Amino acid sequence: MTLVVFLAALVGGILIGVPICFSLMFSGVCMMLFLNGFNTQILSQNLFSGADSFSMMAVPFFVLTGELMNRGGITKRIVNFANALVGHVRGGLGYVSILAILLFASIMGSAVASTAALGVILIPMMVRAGYNRDRSTALVAAGNILSPIMPPSVPMIIFGVQAGVSVTKLFMGGIAPAVYLSAALCVVWFFIAKKDNLPTAPRQSMREIVKSLLDGIWALLLPVIILVGLRSGMFTATEAGVICVAYALIVGIFIYREFKVSMLMDCLVSAAKSSAVIMFLAAAAMVSSWMMTVANIPATVTALLTPFLSNPILLMFVICLLVLLVGTSMDVTPTIMILTPVLLPAIKAAGIDPAYFGVVFIIVTVMGLLTPPVGTVLNVACGAGRINMQRIVKAIWPFLIAEAVVLFLMVLFPQIVTVPMNFFTGG
Amino acid sequence: VMTAGLLSGCSSQSNGGKLVKVAICVSSQTPAAIAMEEVFKPMVEEQTDGRYSIQLYDSGVLGAEKVTYDYTRSGIVEMCVVGTSMWSETPVMTIPDFPFVFRDVEHARRCYQGELGDYITEEVEKEQPVQLLGWFPNGAREFTSNKELNSLDDFQGQKLRMPNNPIHVRLAESLGANVVIMDMGEVFTSLEQGVVDGQDNPLSTVKSEGWYEVQDYVYNTDHIITSLELFAGDELWNSMDEADQKVFEEAARAASDAAWDMYIDEMESDKQFMIDQGLTVTDLSEEDRAAMIEKIQPVYDYLDSEYDWAKDVREMIANIE
Amino acid sequence: MKSFLDRLFKIIDYFTGILTGGMVLFVFLNVILRIFFNSGLTWSEELSRYLFVFVTYIGAISAMRAGEHMTVDILVAKVGPRVQMVLYVISQLIIAILMAILVHGSTKMVLQNIASRTAALGISYAFLYSVGIITGVSIAILALANIAHAVTHPDEISSIVTGSVEEAEHAARPEENKGGNEQ
Numbered sequence: 001m002t003l004v005v006f007l008a009a010l011v012g013g014i015l016i017g018v019p020i021c022f023s024l025m026f027s028g029v030c031m032m033l034f035l036n037g038f039n040t041q042i043l044s045q046n047l048f049s050g051a052d053s054f055s056m057m058a059v060p061f062f063v064l065t066g067e068l069m070n071r072g073g074i075t076k077r078i079v080n081f082a083n084a085l086v087g088h089v090r091g092g093l094g095y096v097s098i099l100a101i102l103l104f105a106s107i108m109g110s111a112v113a114s115t116a117a118l119g120v121i122l123i124p125m126m127v128r129a130g131y132n133r134d135r136s137t138a139l140v141a142a143g144n145i146l147s148p149i150m151p152p153s154v155p156m157i158i159f160g161v162q163a164g165v166s167v168t169k170l171f172m173g174g175i176a177p178a179v180y181l182s183a184a185l186c187v188v189w190f191f192i193a194k195k196d197n198l199p200t201a202p203r204q205s206m207r208e209i210v211k212s213l214l215d216g217i218w219a220l221l222l223p224v225i226i227l228v229g230l231r232s233g234m235f236t237a238t239e240a241g242v243i244c245v246a247y248a249l250i251v252g253i254f255i256y257r258e259f260k261v262s263m264l265m266d267c268l269v270s271a272a273k274s275s276a277v278i279m280f281l282a283a284a285a286m287v288s289s290w291m292m293t294v295a296n297i298p299a300t301v302t303a304l305l306t307p308f309l310s311n312p313i314l315l316m317f318v319i320c321l322l323v324l325l326v327g328t329s330m331d332v333t334p335t336i337m338i339l340t341p342v343l344l345p346a347i348k349a350a351g352i353d354p355a356y357f358g359v360v361f362i363i364v365t366v367m368g369l370l371t372p373p374v375g376t377v378l379n380v381a382c383g384a385g386r387i388n389m390q391r392i393v394k395a396i397w398p399f400l401i402a403e404a405v406v407l408f409l410m411v412l413f414p415q416i417v418t419v420p421m422n423f424f425t426g427g
Numbered sequence: 428v429m430t431a432g433l434l435s436g437c438s439s440q441s442n443g444g445k446l447v448k449v450a451i452c453v454s455s456q457t458p459a460a461i462a463m464e465e466v467f468k469p470m471v472e473e474q475t476d477g478r479y480s481i482q483l484y485d486s487g488v489l490g491a492e493k494v495t496y497d498y499t500r501s502g503i504v505e506m507c508v509v510g511t512s513m514w515s516e517t518p519v520m521t522i523p524d525f526p527f528v529f530r531d532v533e534h535a536r537r538c539y540q541g542e543l544g545d546y547i548t549e550e551v552e553k554e555q556p557v558q559l560l561g562w563f564p565n566g567a568r569e570f571t572s573n574k575e576l577n578s579l580d581d582f583q584g585q586k587l588r589m590p591n592n593p594i595h596v597r598l599a600e601s602l603g604a605n606v607v608i609m610d611m612g613e614v615f616t617s618l619e620q621g622v623v624d625g626q627d628n629p630l631s632t633v634k635s636e637g638w639y640e641v642q643d644y645v646y647n648t649d650h651i652i653t654s655l656e657l658f659a660g661d662e663l664w665n666s667m668d669e670a671d672q673k674v675f676e677e678a679a680r681a682a683s684d685a686a687w688d689m690y691i692d693e694m695e696s697d698k699q700f701m702i703d704q705g706l707t708v709t710d711l712s713e714e715d716r717a718a719m720i721e722k723i724q725p726v727y728d729y730l731d732s733e734y735d736w737a738k739d740v741r742e743m744i745a746n747i748e
Numbered sequence: 749m750k751s752f753l754d755r756l757f758k759i760i761d762y763f764t765g766i767l768t769g770g771m772v773l774f775v776f777l778n779v780i781l782r783i784f785f786n787s788g789l790t791w792s793e794e795l796s797r798y799l800f801v802f803v804t805y806i807g808a809i810s811a812m813r814a815g816e817h818m819t820v821d822i823l824v825a826k827v828g829p830r831v832q833m834v835l836y837v838i839s840q841l842i843i844a845i846l847m848a849i850l851v852h853g854s855t856k857m858v859l860q861n862i863a864s865r866t867a868a869l870g871i872s873y874a875f876l877y878s879v880g881i882i883t884g885v886s887i888a889i890l891a892l893a894n895i896a897h898a899v900t901h902p903d904e905i906s907s908i909v910t911g912s913v914e915e916a917e918h919a920a921r922p923e924e925n926k927g928g929n930e931q
């Protein structure tokens with residue numbers, strides 16, 4: 001019954017237009033009233049405790065890194081390098097986009113930010129080469145959900161902190177799925193390029209490839225630093241964030257000389273604002289999740305999922321469907337904050353590795369960025385590609401289906417996630 | 428269990444009794460949590476004929492220690508089992524973290540359950556809207572590390588994770604270690620990745636948190652034998668008649684006894700467990716203990732400068748049989 | 749008045765930016781000290797953590813004013829202006845009430861923790877918890893001001909509840925779209 005109160009207040013609040021962070025507090029207050037345990041300190045204390053987290057500080061750090069990279073000339077050099085490498089095959093700019101997105105994803109932590117940054121570079125490039133505008137925009141949108149799957153990843157930090165799972169392990173678990181998803185997108189693009197009979201560009205000379213590699217080497221070193229640093233234990237995920245900030249700053253100012261110190265304040269303000277929104281929501285979720293704990297709601301949900309507990313694959317499948325459904329209308333951070341405390345006990349009861357679950361859960365959640373009616377990456381890609389929602393929704397489905405197939409395989413064969421994860425973690 | 432959860436979720440009057448939420452900051456496998464589940468809960472529920480229904484929330488799911496203590500003072504949760512995180516406002520609560528004041532764990536038990544416990548309880552209850560009903564073992568802290576650690580000299584230059592408490596920090600610093608402060612939740616990964624070399628905690632914690640998988644050395648120093656306390660908020664306490672209060676007090680005492688018995692039994696098996704897991708375990712010799720006490724003199728100096736009663740309390744403890 | 753508020757919020761934004769810079773600095777300092785000098789500052793973790801809390805709380809006020817807290821408008825975009833007005837007033841009232849709860853609860857926490865201090869820096873918890881009062885009061889005022897604005901400008905209600913005009917601009921200009929928090 002408390003579960004009903006929780007859902008009714010949360011969904012009701014969201015639907016009448018209360019921002020999601022306040023809807024979460026509202027559902028917490030409604031549960032207090034329902035359980036005869038109203039006390040204002042429950043709200044204020046949980047909000048404070050939710051924001052008081054060292055691990056979560058990785059969020060502003062990685063957001064700030066993205067800001068610095070765009071203004072420091074790092075982003076466009078990654079695109080140039082990808083273009084020199086694969087620009088010459090049929091529909092080559094599509095593969096360029098996928099490769100650039102994958103490289104970019106290994107530095108950026110948020111799908112919306114990377115779509116905004118790369119969209120304005122990649123989509124006009126493809127359109128100018130005579131590619132279909134809708135399909136080009138859809139490809140960029142579908143590709144950019146790699147950002148939070150390939151490490152670093154803001155959603156993984158949020159999940160890891162809430163679930164008590166090592167953020168580093170989640171990061172390492174995201175590498176292989178990001179590669180599978182890029183491969184799936186390449187396959188879809190191959191057929192599109194054939195069907196649309198897309199033009200080819202002249203092959204670039206070895207000298208040009210080497211030149212763009214040398215020019216972009218500093219940008220391409222950043223993901224290497226992150227991975228090696230995390231893998232070798234030089235620093236934690238939060239600390240990797242500040243290393244990235246420092247590195248992007250140095251490269252932007254001293255090597256590419258495109259970043260002016262006067263831009264720093266804008267970047268800091270922008271990072272502070274973005275992460276305040278994410279963190280305030282994460283903190284607000286602590287209010288409702290505290291009330292859920294008191295009311296034993298996770299146990300209730302585990303009870304509802306009992307028929308599936310003996311079959312982990314079926315359980316994962318059911319959860320994926322549920323998250324896809326929630327993801328049609330809910331953004332990434334609230335989905336993670338609301339569902340993690342509810343689902344995790346069932347995952348543990350079924351004997352599923354929480355780190356494996358976290359990786360799959362994040363992938364399904366970020367796929368929600370591509371599903372209407374509320375798909376933030378779709379919105380941003382539409383803006384960058386200058387098309388409307390209906391057109392992109394029509395063009396996105398082949399990519400979305402390809403990604404769903406990859407997801408299905410990861411549920412069916414968990415080893416394709418866990419084996420590389422353990423390899424990269426060194427376990 | 429799940430049906431009980433559903434029922435209690437529906438009403439604060441579950442099973443007909445008044446719901447008493449108890450926030451426990453340690454995991455369900457610790458002696459304190461087991462004693463609360465197996466001794467305190469059934470004793471209270473039976474002897475009050477079900478007028479009270481005890482619901483335990485272990486592993487800190489209702490919040491960090493300081494937060495759940497605040498919840499208890501405010502009546503948001505009725506009771507809590509927490510460590511000493513209220514030391515900054517209630518200075519006598521620093522006493523359980525005094526290093527090398529107890530001769531051994533049995534001695535610590537007699538002190539907490541006797542004269543020392545009574546002294547602290549009186550001071551706390553005088554100032555705070557809580558009742559301190561019982562003293563539980565939180566464990567004797569030992570050092571563990573990835574670098575060789577079996578003598579006093581080995582501390583030099585090691586990166587040790589310490590809790591954010593000046594006594595613990597000063598202790599490690601005076602031994603020559605470099606202190607890194609971090610949250611419990613990040614310790615495993617940091618030990619695994621080598622962000623820090625070691626830490627200090629009771630072996631039961633090293634076992635339950637799985638840290639033994641990423642540590643090679645144990646130095647059995649028993650440097651701090653710290654406590655958990657069972658608090659009841661005054662709101663709950665004043666709503667009870669004297670007979671019910673007596674039931675709660677006796678149940679707390681019985682649970683305390685059970686927890687200390689369990690803990691003392693476990694100490695040897697925890698040590699054996701570490702050896703079986705391939706860790707090098709070294710006990711602190713009498714000479715090294717004396718040398719260590721000498722080396723950490725700055726900690727006592729700090730305590731004496733902060734609290735004018737610190738010296739008297741150490742003497743009181745030394746005089747307890 | 750409007751330009752005064754614009755300037756005030758500009759200053760607030762700069763303040764959170766500076767705090768974020770401080771966080772980067774203190775965490776970076778500690779990483780460098782640990783990796784290269786095998787030592788660390790016991791207070792820097794604590795300080796950066798509380799700077800983060802302040803960025804979150806103060807940034808939430810600024811986000812409230814800019815309408816940047818994540819919102820779902822699938823229902824409110826479809827109903828008529830009269831219903832939109834009713835729903836908008838209700839939702840802003842809910843926010844104001846929640847913030848009143850935050851203020852009351854934070855005040856209790858402040859009073860309860862007058863004597864308690866953080867371990868490394870000895871900062872008063874009463875001071876830290878008082879940020880909840882500041883945020884609660886500010887956001888509640890903004891919510892009530894939103895109601896007043898909507899009631900006096902009923903013709904603008906559709907764009908207020910959907911934020912549609914702004915949204916198109918935001919999406920087209922990538923530099924304003926970094927945080928993954930726009931709708």
Ligand code: NA
Pocket residue numbers: 104105106107108109110146147148149150151152153
């Ligand atoms: Na990424």
Ligand code: NA
Pocket residue numbers: 327328329330367368369370371372373374375376
């Ligand atoms: Na969606």
